[in-house]
Amino acid sequence: xxxxxxxxxxxxxxxxxxxxxxxxxxxxxxxxxxxxxxxxxxxxxxxxxxxxxxxxxxxxxxxxxxxxxxxxxxxxxxxxxxxxxxxxxxxxxxxxxxxxxxxxxxxxxxxxxxxxxxxxxxxxxxxxxxxxxxxxxxxxxxxxxxxxxxxxxxxxxxxxxxxxxxxxxxxxxxxxxxxxxxxxxxxxxxxxxxxxxxxxxxxxxxxxxxxxxxxxxxxxxxxxxxxxxxxxxxxxxxxxxxxxxxxxxxxxxxxxxxxxxxxxxxxxxxxxxxxxxxxxxxxxxxxxxxxxxxxxxxxxxxxxxxxxxxxxxxxxxxxxxxxxxxxxxxxxxxxxxxxxxxxxxxxxxxxxxxxxxxxxxxxxxxxxxxxxxxxxxxxxxxxxxxxxxxxxxxxxxxxxxxxxxxxxxxxxxxxxxxxxxxxxxxxxxxxxxxxxxxxxxxxxxxxxxxxxxxxxxxxxxxxxxxxxxxxxxxxxxxxxxxxxxxxxxxxxxxxxxxxxxxxxxxxxxxxxxxxxxxxxxxxxxxxxxxxxxxxxxxxxxxxxxxxxxxxxxxxxxxxxxxxxxxxxxxxxxxxxxxxxxxxxxxxxxxxxxxxxxxxxxxxxxxxxxxxxxxxxxxxxxxxxxxxxxxx
Numbered sequence: 001x002x003x004x005x006x007x008x009x010x011x012x013x014x015x016x017x018x019x020x021x022x023x024x025x026x027x028x029x030x031x032x033x034x035x036x037x038x039x040x041x042x043x044x045x046x047x048x049x050x051x052x053x054x055x056x057x058x059x060x061x062x063x064x065x066x067x068x069x070x071x072x073x074x075x076x077x078x079x080x081x082x083x084x085x086x087x088x089x090x091x092x093x094x095x096x097x098x099x100x101x102x103x104x105x106x107x108x109x110x111x112x113x114x115x116x117x118x119x120x121x122x123x124x125x126x127x128x129x130x131x132x133x134x135x136x137x138x139x140x141x142x143x144x145x146x147x148x149x150x151x152x153x154x155x156x157x158x159x160x161x162x163x164x165x166x167x168x169x170x171x172x173x174x175x176x177x178x179x180x181x182x183x184x185x186x187x188x189x190x191x192x193x194x195x196x197x198x199x200x201x202x203x204x205x206x207x208x209x210x211x212x213x214x215x216x217x218x219x220x221x222x223x224x225x226x227x228x229x230x231x232x233x234x235x236x237x238x239x240x241x242x243x244x245x246x247x248x249x250x251x252x253x254x255x256x257x258x259x260x261x262x263x264x265x266x267x268x269x270x271x272x273x274x275x276x277x278x279x280x281x282x283x284x285x286x287x288x289x290x291x292x293x294x295x296x297x298x299x300x301x302x303x304x305x306x307x308x309x310x311x312x313x314x315x316x317x318x319x320x321x322x323x324x325x326x327x328x329x330x331x332x333x334x335x336x337x338x339x340x341x342x343x344x345x346x347x348x349x350x351x352x353x354x355x356x357x358x359x360x361x362x363x364x365x366x367x368x369x370x371x372x373x374x375x376x377x378x379x380x381x382x383x384x385x386x387x388x389x390x391x392x393x394x395x396x397x398x399x400x401x402x403x404x405x406x407x408x409x410x411x412x413x414x415x416x417x418x419x420x421x422x423x424x425x426x427x428x429x430x431x432x433x434x435x436x437x438x439x440x441x442x443x444x445x446x447x448x449x450x451x452x453x454x455x456x457x458x459x460x461x462x463x464x465x466x467x468x469x470x471x472x473x474x475x476x477x478x479x480x481x482x483x484x485x486x487x488x489x490x491x492x493x494x495x496x497x498x499x500x501x502x503x504x505x506x507x508x509x510x511x512x513x514x515x516x517x518x519x520x521x522x523x524x525x526x527x528x529x530x531x532x533x534x535x536x537x538x539x540x541x542x543x544x545x546x547x548x549x550x551x552x553x554x555x556x557x558x559x560x561x562x563x564x565x566x567x568x569x570x571x572x573x574x575x576x577x578x579x580x581x582x583x584x585x586x587x588x589x590x591x592x593x594x595x596x597x598x599x600x601x602x603x604x605x606x607x608x609x610x611x612x613x614x615x616x617x618x619x620x621x622x623x624x625x626x627x628x629x630x631x
Contacts (some may be wrong), residue, residue, distance in 0.1 A: 001031045001253055002062040002478070004054055004081055005095075006071040008035040008415075010169060011196060012224030012242050013071060014436055016095070019246025020066075021411050021433075027254055028408030032057070032397055036416055037442045038090065048369075051077035053426060055071070056371055056414065058395020059084060065092040065254045069099075070139045091256045093249060093264070097139060103262030105249050107240035109140050112269040113147035116238045118222050119271050120190050121155045124216065124278055130163045131186035132177045132198050141169075144194045144222065163188070167198045171227075174201020182209055190218035196228040199235050205278070209372035219276045228274075236277035241267050304440045307334045308447060315451035319458065321347060323379045324451055332381045335444070339430030341398060342379040342417070346372040346391075350424060351456055367422035375425065398428060410542075417445055421455035475549040477527060478534035486548035490558055490608055492547065497602040500561045504569055505599045506608070508615035510623065511553035512592040523587055527554075530590050532581055536591065540573035555593075556612055560602070593622040 003020065003564045017033060027550035034057060038051040051074035059065060065085060070124025072078040082099065085092050098104040120126045131148045145164075152159050165180055174197060181188065182205070193199035199221030203213055213219050213233060221228050224239035245267045256262050263540055314327045321344075332340060344350075377389040377399070392399040397414060399551040414434035417424045427445055429435035469577060473485025481489065497504055511533050517525040530553060533544055537547045537555060545559035562565050578591040596619025598611050 001029055001250070002059065002065040003031050003033045003067075004057075004065065004072060005033065005035050005068040006051060006054070007037065007169075007441075008143050008413075009037045009439065010071075010223075011227055012223045012240065013068075014224055015242035016068070016246035016249075017226070017436055018406075019243035019248075020250050020310055021246075022243070023214055023247045024249035024411060025409050027250060029251075030408060030410045030412075031248070032062070032412045032414055033436075034414045035594055037439070039189065041418075045420035045526065047074050047620060048076075048421045049423065050074075050416060052418065052421075052423050053414060053471050054078075054081050054372070056394065056426060057397060058393070059090040061086040061396050064257050066095065066249050066253055067092055068095040069097045070095075071139060073135075075463060090419065091253065093252050093256065093262065095245060095249060098264075101262075103256060103264040105245055105251050105265055106244055106269065107242070107267035107483070109143040109240075110147040110150075112238040112240055113144040113222060114151050115269065115271055116222065116236070117148050117151035117192060118155075119236075119273070120192065120218070120220055121151065121157070122276060124218070125499055126190040127157050128163075128189040129157070130165070130181060130191045132167050132174065132193040132202065134166075134198075135168050135195040136166065140168075141194055148192065156321045158421065167194070167201075169195050169197060171197045171204075172202040174203075175205045176201075178202035178205030182206070184265075186211070186217065186269040188217060188254075193219070193221045196221045196223045196225045196235060198270055199237070199276075200227050200231050202586045203231060203235065213276050214278045220280050221276075224272045227273075231276075233275035235278060236274045237272050238269055239272045244525055263568060267364050278627030283601065296584045298464055301438070301440055301479070304335065304438070304444075307331050308440060308444050311444070312447050315447065315454070318451060321351065321452060322378075324448065324455075328448070329386055332379070332386070332601060333384065335434070336432075336439075337381060337434060337622065338383065339428075339433045340379075340381040341377050341389075341402070341428040341430075341449050342425070343375045343377050343398075343428060344417070344425035345423060346374055346376070350422075350452075361554070365419075367424055369421055371423060371425070415445060417449050417452070419449045422453060422456070424452045426448055445490070478549050480534050480537070480555070481546060481548040483550065485609070486546060486556070486558075490546055493544075493558075494602060494605065494608060495580075497560050500602075502602050503562070503599065504558065504560050504562060504602045505597055506571075506607065506615040507555075507557040507567075508596045508598075508612060508619045509555045509557075510619055511555075512623075512626075513595060514553040515591070517589045525588060528587065529591070532587065533578075533593065536577035536581070537573050539577050540570055542570075545570075554616075556615070558608065558612075561599075571595065571597075594626060596620050596622055 005016065007013055024564065034053050036053055051072060054072055054077040058153040067081060067085065068076050069082065070083060076533060096106045117129065118131055133145045149159050160542055165177040167177050174193060177198060178201060181191065191202060193202060198580050200221055201220055206213060207293065211217060219235060221237040222234050224237040228237040230236035248265060254264065311327060311331060315324065318324060345368060349372045356630060371394045373394060374391040375394045376391045380387045389399045389401060410431055413429045414426055415435065416426050434441050472487070473481060475482045511529060514526055514529060533555065534549065535558065541547055542559065545557055547555065547557045550556045582590050596615045596617065598615040598618055600611055
């Protein structure tokens, strides 16, 4: 079963997945959880890259799917997922957002938010209630906001938009909201936040400025996560029972796969009353248990952070993508994963350098935005052993050899490896909640993405340097040497030939009829004529020859020879190349050239330019004779 649910960094999503995992232990089904870490404050390229994972699965490889469309906050990805599910006709159920013809399981955002506002009004008598809402455009945020307004209306409390602050469902945005409320004069009796993370952010800011909760102001939240339960003071929150939602979603999709009609259901919600809102029958925390839990977590996180920092150092200065794998192979066992698969896109697609034709359109910052047709696994870690797998079709997610090993009850967390909108592949963690619970796991994957991005940019930079050198040395149209490049190379070669007491020749040629082609067919045809003539030279050059475009329609070849027949064969080869092109009929012009050749002993030559001038004069003499023969 494919499960598509974004933003694993939100506690509600993690609790839903916990419920799913408990369910598959009973049903013995396998689930593949496609998820990411994403923040609404990230730039568009980061969001696009994070949600690219939703386009990975090919649903023909899955029996069914569970999709939480409201968590896929990048609209193109959500639309793509829904279109693919419909087009493949795979049975699916949805969470918290109905799709016609399919079961929807939901815990009502509206009812839950209404209850917490009602609790603050009815049970505590607060009327000046501020609200920290979620991001605009997010369906859950909008539904909760409407419930806040409706509760105020039903209890005859005027709604005031100046009492509303916007966050992004993150602790950081809660801190910012708390700061703004403080700057605005702390006019509220109570503050309700649209999720626990933002509520704890507000609470932590108030602590910094000496405002005490609940003595000075009351706070309530939404989701009933560990973040709310273990804060100081514990935060009153709405329990949407996400574990039950996840558990029932597995049962529902199995029922549909067994041929039953889709049912769907609403999960009941309740207020978890704690100290932050002023409730006296407040929830208490087992301090010793909490200390032990966080001490163990802190020890592990310190260990993991040390490994990640070591990887970052090792990743610096890498020249090729292959160099990443040995570094990961040395450290993967330290993370404590049971199974891990690094799945990468095809190298020649991701690291493709711009075309070598200097005259073409080139985007040096081109990126691979999609998963390639084939996926490679250069690093697999299975129960303490390293291995690899051959390339396989991307939509399978993992190769058949891996998929067939599971007898049932397994879960795989599939997360992207990317940098901004450049897609490098994805990582799969099997039967291990580290990928669901620990943010450092995602920091590690992020560092891997950065490592591949730095390698890609280094390769592009190196290619750009070569291209800049080529601009100095090569003619853009023909890719033969220009004068600067020719004389630079020829000077060294000439000195070598002098030491070997070799004989040298210089050929000077001029393309016949270029002006006529330019006048009658246009300069594009004229450029093609020059390129075709350059190709004839390239086809016949030997290792001891240099060729350049001298300028306009003139070409120069410099080389060594042992016998006169060597030069003759070279000239005959050029003529044969022209004849083949002329006979093919692919061009609207005929290739013809005039040639002048001069020969010297290398030791007798001081300046190559002098014998080029002599060859030039010989060429014009041949051209004069051609004109006389025509006349």
